[in-house]
Amino acid sequence: MSVTKEHSVISRILHKEMLDLLAKDKRIDGRSLSEFRKIEFETGLLKKAEGSALVTLGGTKVLVGVKVEVGTPFPDTPDQGVLTVNAELLPLASPTFEPGPPDERSIALARYVDRSIRESKSIDLEALALKPGKVVYVVYVDVYVLDYNGNMTDTAVLAAVKALENTNMKKFNIEGDVPVFSGELMPLIVKDYPVSTTFGIVGEKWFVDPDLEEEQASEGFTSFTYTRDGNLCAVMKNDQGYLSPPQIFEMLDTGWEKAKEIGRIMNWRSD
Amino acid sequence: MTEEKTKLIDENGIRTDGRKSDELRPVSIELGYLKHADGSVLYEQGKCKILVAVFGPSEVHPKHLELPDRAILRVRYHMAPFSVDERKSPAPSRREMELSMVIRNALEPIMMTELFPRTVVEVFIEILQADGGTRVAGLTAAALALADAGIPLRGIVSGCAVGKIHGTMVLDLNDTEDKEGDADMPIAYIPTMSKISLLQMDGLLTREEFRQGISMAINGSMKLYAMQVAALKSKYNLPEGQEKEETQ
Amino acid sequence: MEGESRGPVVVVPGEVIGSGNYRAGDNAVRIGNSVVATRVGIRRGGPDAVSVIPLKGFYVPRVGDLVVGIVCDVTYNMWKVDINSPYFGVLPATDVFGRRFDPTRDDPLRTFDIGTVLKAKIVAYDRSQDPLLTIREPELGKADFGFLVRVNPAKIARVIGRGGSMLSKIQQASNSRAIVGQNGTVIVTTNDPAMRDKLIRALRLIEDEAHTYGLTEKVVELISGKVEGE
Numbered sequence: 001m002s003v004t005k006e007h008s009v010i011s012r013i014l015h016k017e018m019l020d021l022l023a024k025d026k027r028i029d030g031r032s033l034s035e036f037r038k039i040e041f042e043t044g045l046l047k048k049a050e051g052s053a054l055v056t057l058g059g060t061k062v063l064v065g066v067k068v069e070v071g072t073p074f075p076d077t078p079d080q081g082v083l084t085v086n087a088e089l090l091p092l093a094s095p096t097f098e099p100g101p102p103d104e105r106s107i108a109l110a111r112y113v114d115r116s117i118r119e120s121k122s123i124d125l126e127a128l129a130l131k132p133g134k135v136v137y138v139v140y141v142d143v144y145v146l147d148y149n150g151n152m153t154d155t156a157v158l159a160a161v162k163a164l165e166n167t168n169m170k171k172f173n174i175e176g177d178v179p180v181f182s183g184e185l186m187p188l189i190v191k192d193y194p195v196s197t198t199f200g201i202v203g204e205k206w207f208v209d210p211d212l213e214e215e216q217a218s219e220g221f222t223s224f225t226y227t228r229d230g231n232l233c234a235v236m237k238n239d240q241g242y243l244s245p246p247q248i249f250e251m252l253d254t255g256w257e258k259a260k261e262i263g264r265i266m267n268w269r270s271d
Numbered sequence: 272m273t274e275e276k277t278k279l280i281d282e283n284g285i286r287t288d289g290r291k292s293d294e295l296r297p298v299s300i301e302l303g304y305l306k307h308a309d310g311s312v313l314y315e316q317g318k319c320k321i322l323v324a325v326f327g328p329s330e331v332h333p334k335h336l337e338l339p340d341r342a343i344l345r346v347r348y349h350m351a352p353f354s355v356d357e358r359k360s361p362a363p364s365r366r367e368m369e370l371s372m373v374i375r376n377a378l379e380p381i382m383m384t385e386l387f388p389r390t391v392v393e394v395f396i397e398i399l400q401a402d403g404g405t406r407v408a409g410l411t412a413a414a415l416a417l418a419d420a421g422i423p424l425r426g427i428v429s430g431c432a433v434g435k436i437h438g439t440m441v442l443d444l445n446d447t448e449d450k451e452g453d454a455d456m457p458i459a460y461i462p463t464m465s466k467i468s469l470l471q472m473d474g475l476l477t478r479e480e481f482r483q484g485i486s487m488a489i490n491g492s493m494k495l496y497a498m499q500v501a502a503l504k505s506k507y508n509l510p511e512g513q514e515k516e517e518t519q
Numbered sequence: 520m521e522g523e524s525r526g527p528v529v530v531v532p533g534e535v536i537g538s539g540n541y542r543a544g545d546n547a548v549r550i551g552n553s554v555v556a557t558r559v560g561i562r563r564g565g566p567d568a569v570s571v572i573p574l575k576g577f578y579v580p581r582v583g584d585l586v587v588g589i590v591c592d593v594t595y596n597m598w599k600v601d602i603n604s605p606y607f608g609v610l611p612a613t614d615v616f617g618r619r620f621d622p623t624r625d626d627p628l629r630t631f632d633i634g635t636v637l638k639a640k641i642v643a644y645d646r647s648q649d650p651l652l653t654i655r656e657p658e659l660g661k662a663d664f665g666f667l668v669r670v671n672p673a674k675i676a677r678v679i680g681r682g683g684s685m686l687s688k689i690q691q692a693s694n695s696r697a698i699v700g701q702n703g704t705v706i707v708t709t710n711d712p713a714m715r716d717k718l719i720r721a722l723r724l725i726e727d728e729a730h731t732y733g734l735t736e737k738v739v740e741l742i743s744g745k746v747e748g749e
Contacts, residue, residue, distance in 0.1 A: 001363075002371035003336070004343035004379065104372040107365045115473050220376075222470065232481050235456070235472035240380045242466035245485055252478055309577075328577065328605035339647065381532075383548065383557060387579070388646050390605040418532055421575035421673070423557040425548060426533030463533035463555065503559050504529045507574065507730075 002104055007216065015217050022205045028213065034254050036209040039265050041158070043166040051167025051188065055159040058211055059149030061093075064141060064159040068169035068188065070179040071138040073129065081128025081136040085114035087143040087156065094148035109156055112196075112236050113143060116157050116225040119233035120194040123164055127189055131174045139164075139188070150211040153223050153238075157196040158266060165190045193268035194233055196225040197255035201241050206251050208258055222251055226259040228269065279436040279448055286448070288317070292441045295431065295491055300412075300502040302419045310420020314412035317445055318402035321409050323416040328390035336391075341384035343391050346375035348409055350398040370406045377410055377430075377459050377469035383423040392422060403446040404432040407457045410469060411495055418503055428468055429495040430459030433484040435476060440483050442491045456484045460492035527730060530556040530571060537569035544570025560673075561730050572730065578604040578672035578702040580641050580650035585659075587667070587700030588652070590635040593627045595620060600637060600652060603669060603702045610639065610652045636662040636706065638698060662698070665708035666715060668722050672703035677729040678722065685725070685735055692742040693718055717742050 018028055025033055037058030046052035051066035073080060087110035089097040102110070117123065128137040141163065143156045167188035172179040200210030200218035210218055220241025225234040232252075237243065263269040280286050290296070296317030305311035310325035331337035348371040352358050378394065394416065396409040407430030414428045434444040436452040449455050454474025460467055467485075476484065530536055536547060537554035546558045547570050556562070560573040580586075580602070588608050592599035596619055600608035612620045612627070620627055631637065638659045643651040654660045670678060678699055679686045690697055695709035695718065707718050721738050728734050 001345055001347045002368070002375040003345045004338065004375070004384075006338060102365075104368050108369045108372060111365065111369055119474055227475070230478065232472060232476050232478060233474070235470060235481070237467070237470035238376070240376045240468075242380065242461070242464065242468055243470065244466055245489065248467065248470070248485060249482060252481065256478065310575075330605065330607065387605055418559050419575070421558055421573055421577060423546065423548075424532035425550065425557065426555070427531065461533070463535075464550070500531050500534075503531045506559070507529045507561075 014213060018214065018217050019202065022202055022207070025205075027207060029211065031207075031209075033205070033207045034258065036258060036262065037211065039158070039262065041162055041266065043162060049163075050169045051163045051165075053159045053162035053166055055155050055162060057151060057155040057158070057209065059147060060152055060155045061145075061147040062152060062155040062159045063144040063146055064156070064163040065144070066163045066167045066188075067140040067142070068167065069138050069140070070130065070135055070172055073133065073136040077125075079129045079132035080125040081123075082138040083114065083118060083123065083125060083141070084138065085110045085117070085141045085143065085160070087113065087145065089145050089148070089152075093145045097145075097148065108236075108238070109145075109153060110143060112153060112223065112225075112234060113141070113156050113160050115234040116194045116196055117141070117160060117164070120192045120225070120227045122161060122190060122192045122194055124189050124191055130172060130179060131177060134177050135172075135174060135179050137169065137172075139167075148212070150213075150215045151198050151209050153198045153221075153236075154196050154209065157194065157225060158262070161190070161193055161195075162266065164188055165193070192227050193263060193266070194225045194227055195259040195262050195266075195268075196223050196234070197258045197262075198223040199251045199255070201243065201247070204244070204247060206247060206254075208254065222248070224252060224255040224259075226256055228263070230256050230259075279451060280439055280441070284439070286436075286441065288445060290443075292439050293487060293490070295443045295494055296445065298495065298498050300415060300498065302415060302502055302506055308416075308420070310416045310418070310422070312412050312415045312419060314408065314415065316404070316408045316411075317443070318400060319398070319405055319408050320400035321405065321412050322397045322399055323409065323412045324395045324397075325392065325413075325416040325420040325422065326395075327392035327420075328387045328422070329393075331389065331391045337389045340388050342382075342387045342389075344375055344379050344382065344384065345391060345393045346371050346378065346396070346413075347394070348374055348396045348398070348406065350401055350405070354398045354401045370409075373469060373471065374406060374410050374413065377428060378413055378417070380468060381414070381425045381428055381461065382417065383425060386423055392417075401446065403444045403449040404457065406430075407432050407459055407469065410459050411499065415499055415502065419506075426461045426463040427496065427499055428459050428461050429492040429499060430457060430469055431488055431491040431495060432457040433488045433491070435474065435480060435484075440480060440487055442487050454480075454484075456481075456488065458485065458488035458492070460489050460496075462493055462496045528562040529560070530562050531559050532557050536562045536571065537564070540567075542568040544568040546571035546573050546576070573673045575671060576673040578602070580604055580606060580608070580644045581701070582641050582644055584641045584701035585699075586639055586641060586652070586702040587662070587698060587704035587706055588637050588639060588702070589667075590631045590633055590637065592633070593631075598627065598631055600639065602639075602650070602652075602700075603672070603704055604650075606644075606649050608639065608641070608650050608652045610637070610654065614653050614655060631661065636667065638662055638700070638706070662706050665696075665698075665706040668705045668707060668719055670703045670705055670722055671726050672701070674726045674729045675699060675701055675703055677734070678705065678725050680735065685738070688735060688739055689718070689721060689742065692739045693721075714742075 049065035308324035459469035558573040588600035
């Protein structure tokens with residue numbers, strides 16, 4: 001059951017200031033409509049995880065830990081490894097996050113990160129089948145939102161892909177039907193580096209990478225995930241609000257430009 | 272398992288169920304299907320069978336959930352255990368939670384919730400038989416049920432899913448086309464405002480194909496909208512020449 | 520206007536029913552330069568506003584309305600009354616006793632038990648609180664006799680008719696009394712059991728055909744006409 005929640009109260013003066021500035025293509029923190037906040041990342045910081053990455057986007061911090069184990073495949077995809085993405089909106093990250101089972105926001109975030117990775121074929125799931133039908137590698141991607149200051153979607157996708165890139169897993173051999181640790185480690189093969197770009201929307205105006213105040217004032221959000229070649233592998237309109245088709249097409253093109261820029265910052269491309 | 276994939280679209284552009292690439296599945300609408308609900312509809316689109324009931328506006332329980340300036344909306348998208356090939360557990364899945372939220376976000380803005388504060392409107396979308404495109408079909412049906420319940424609305428929303436099979440963009444995916452095709456893009460449109468209120472995409476599309484998909488989905492939604500309007504108006508059932516306009 | 524259809528126009532939410540200087544009346548809202556319907560119903564144009572007579576609508580309390588309600592709860596200072604609306608009516612103890620409930624003297628349930636039918640008037644209502652009721656005027660208070668019929672509140676105006684014409688014709692033809700609450704609840708008092716069924720059918724007929732011509736005649740015929748087989 002999805003239920004209307006009370007929106008955070010944003011001061012009227014701030015909201016009005018935002019709208020006035022947007023009418024002139026400006027934002028409260030001085031950024032342009034198509035400017036992202038500063039992106040920083042760190043990898044390999046979790047010693048007990050097979051792979052890990054911490055990405056900071058403006059004031060938003062997302063930590064992703066990757067654990068790889070062996071297990072059984074899903075019955076409908078017997079010759080593929082398993083990818084499972086989970087997201088936790090930690091109560092310490094925001095006054096609006098409460099402890100408890102995953103709520104619709106964290107589920108939607110996890111599913112979006114999953115689709116971004118899966119549909120771009122970022123990791124080769126078929127290469128993760130040790131013995132098709134019986135034994136496969138299981139890749140757990142756990143997204144931990146540590147500090148919420150707007151746009152956890154883009155931050156989470158970046159952190160997840162970076163963590164996968166950083167993953168070194170135990171190599172198993174198959175003896176009969178039983179997996180046996182070979183004693184060696186091998187890197188997880190990453191074939192694509194999907195990047196998501198999220199837009200806040202107010203009326204006919206859009207702006208990339210909404211910060212916390214902009215999120216509270218926005219009518220809705222749209223996220224686009226691009227593969228390295230500029231194809232789309234996931235799109236999600238979040239929250240309420242309306243989009244006009246011309247608005248969507250503008251965001252689509254701007255998003256691709258930003259995805260290339262971000263890909264360079266993350267060392268995934270050099271063009 | 273390397274089975275040959277079903278040929279989803281043949282040389283003449285005809286799909287497995289006989290449709291052309293931009294053709295909708297047949298739709299049937301029965302308003303007021305449930306007598307005790309404030310509004311309801313039994314909606315069928317191809318092999319999808321969806322029942323939607325609307326209750327409210329009514330008092331909020333527990334009271335602390337009420338909002339002082341508008342009504343709250345509760346939406347439950349749920350698939351019946353017998354709605355799919357392999358029995359699905361009745362417990363809400365993560366997918367159903369996400370879809371309940373996505374549908375609520377597409378419905379709430381068209382409802383004039385500020386007109387009845389401190390109340391709740393409940394929308395129950397029960398998928399009895401699923402065959403692809405259930406979230407947008409459920410949304411299309413929910414808009415009908417809300418109008419049937421007399422909830423004040425700013426407009427009516429209609430939705431359909433587009434996809435890509437064998438390189439061709441197609442409208443209104445059925446289940447096979449969704450599972451074996453290359454993309455699934457559900458979209459909901461409000462024709463009287465020319466605005467999109469639901470947009471998701473899952474799969475792999477070029478940016479150009481994405482653009483085509485949006486246009487195709489808008490056209491499909493306009494056709495569905497015409498059917499929604501006809502169904503709502505036909506409930507009046509006016510006999511020819513017998514009407515009297517209220518002049519008081 | 521040349522070529523304009525003379526029949527009523529059925530509209531659906533979002534459909535444009537007026538533009539430019541027209542004011543949005545009942546069940547309509549202004550979006551941009553147009554006025555659109557917000558409910559399914561019949562478009563009604565006036566000199567300066569355009570509105571919709573809805574097919575279905577719930578009762579929103581209005582100060583001054585006569586309502587027929589059913590007591591559903593009692594708390595320390597008031598009775599809670601179901602007035603067939605998203606909002607419950609509040610009948611304060613002070614309205615009935617002239618003072619607050621006194622647990623040593625009063626048993627509010629003896630005065631008005633759960634299920635008591637009350638004729639009341641709305642004296643106050645705003646968006647931040649539930650509608651406040653009074654039974655202090657003549658003709659108001661507990662209803663001991665009669666049966667209740669719930670009618671779609673959007674059709675109540677038709678049950679009353681212009682200047683009360685429909686209602687008085689119904690009462691005359693059936694030799695009964697009817698009290699019509701604006702909230703869609705009607706109390707009908709009659710001694711004749713067969714008439715009770717006819718009256719219920721008459722009210723349903725008005726609900727279904729509120730927008731049609733010749734309704735009054737049909738209703739009178741139903742009430743005073745012969746039962747089949749007689």
